[in-house]
Amino acid sequence: MKQLMLGNEAVARGLYEAGVRFVSSYPGTPSTEITENAAKYQELSCEWAPNEKVAAEAAIGASFAGARSFCAMKHVGLNVAADPFYTMSYIGVNGGMVLGVADDPGMHSSQNEQDSRRHAIGAKVPMLEPADSQECKDFTKLAYALSEEFDTPVVLRLTTRIAHSRSLVELQDRDERDLKPYEKNPAKNVMLPAFARPKHVKVEERTQRLTQWAETAEINRMEINDPSIGIITSGNSYQYAKEAMGGGASYLKLGMVNPLPVELIKTFAEKVEKVYVIEELDDVIESHCKKIGVDVVGKELFPLCGEFNQSLVRRLLTGEELPAQALEAEIPVRPPVMCCGCPHRGLFYALKRAKVYVSGDIGCYTLGASAPLGMMDTCVCMGASVSSLHGYNKVLGEKSEKKSVAVIGDSTFIHSGITGLIDIAYNNSNSVVVVLDNSITGMTGHQENPTTGKNIYGDPASAVSLEALCKAVGIDRVRVCDPYDLKETQKAVNEELAADGPSVIISRRPCALLKTVKHNPPLTVDNDKCIGCKACMAIGCPAISQRDGKAVIDRTQCVGCGVCEGLCPKQAIVSKEAKA
Incomplete structure (x- = not known):
């Protein structure tokens, strides 16, 4: 049976067929739909975690218990999960463990174009990169086989284009697997320095064995056509190259992008006249080729920045343009804006009237940086609004304390804003933090979070009280306002800016797009x-x-x-x- 699936849907299907039992993730575009679709299979226990580090650690615990486990994240989420991820490379697994990481070339919904292949290289962990939905499913299953054979976590790397494109997938039955028994083994699982030192040696030996596997693996394959042009590529760049050049070039398609083969690349280079490396973002494959003595053309021709396409590949390789479908009418530019009825709009208007510096964060409310509100001065990463406001106010003192605030969403606050608020309370900066509580994780498509009172399945769950939490970490001044009430919101902002000591304003109104919200007549x-x-x-x-x-x-x-x-x-x- 075949079915048309998104890449993310296909990964979820792969989890089901591979006999995975446990999935924990934090929603992050373009990876979110993996976990949402995995939750549709009752054989999988799925959950939203407060952040990616917690998700990875929960998946690690499930692996220790002998289950095949998984966690999904976007590329910047891997930064948050990097601490346990790098150490798990030394420890290895009991039940197979896979991390699905979705990169975002072109920054469709991200603050940078980080290339996660660098993390795989740094952690010395194998990474597979599918090029269509069928491979998304197949590579997911393969990742578990490799994880258990080589005693390592494995990274499945997707990009926005693969994650959100559809192609046919052949479905198979689930491979139900018993839990592997847990055996107490501190030398394997407890990373004291004395135990970690010999494990590093084993990691290097494992990399050599994985390199040998990559030499003959079916997922690394040569397609010899016209020998005048040879293209080494992977993932969606392979699709671009094939559509741009067809049979007018030969290809070495790499399904494993870490570690990379050596002899296979040399053999391919001998079969063609000139070798090009086509890869989005960093020069990972190109650098490897040059290191092993294979002369290739890479980033001197193809850009380091942005997402590729078929026309770009054709133009840079041949100087020719692919025929394009001309639009009959010009489409006006339509930048993203906050939705009609967005509860964040009233709060930002109040901040604008207060003429304050706004330390911003990641979420729908980041759109408050755009005109005509224009009320966001900085935005770094999740949780940074709170921590950086503390540093900002500590340095500037009275010059900034009454003229600055941090804004952060409810889900983002749970993700990584709490520790920044503890810093404000503990180190006593006169800072005002505004938690924009819209009762959902909005930017990634309405996922539940620990403040909503529901889990990933919509079932009742323990709900974090933001008011009680803020008071518990040492914030005495905590108040709630309704951002639809401009007078109340303005009063809250003005009074907290004027007050001595740190304070929190919770701007509370559900997202206007929630199905449970009843609207007034227009x-x-x-x-x-x-x-x-x-x-x-x-x-x-x-x-x-x-x-x-x-x-x-x-x-x-x-x-x-x-x-x-x-x-x-x-x-x-x-x-x-x-x-x-």
């Missing part, structure tokens, strides 16, 4: 009262525009949140019923 504009002052435009709501000098509200978009009502000096924005 608003309308009374043209007789509207003076065209554009005060309502200050919040940047997509439903509000200007026409013939008057404000206009698109009833198909408006959710009746009422924020714009509080901005109009002439009370020209009303409900349809009130106007009637």
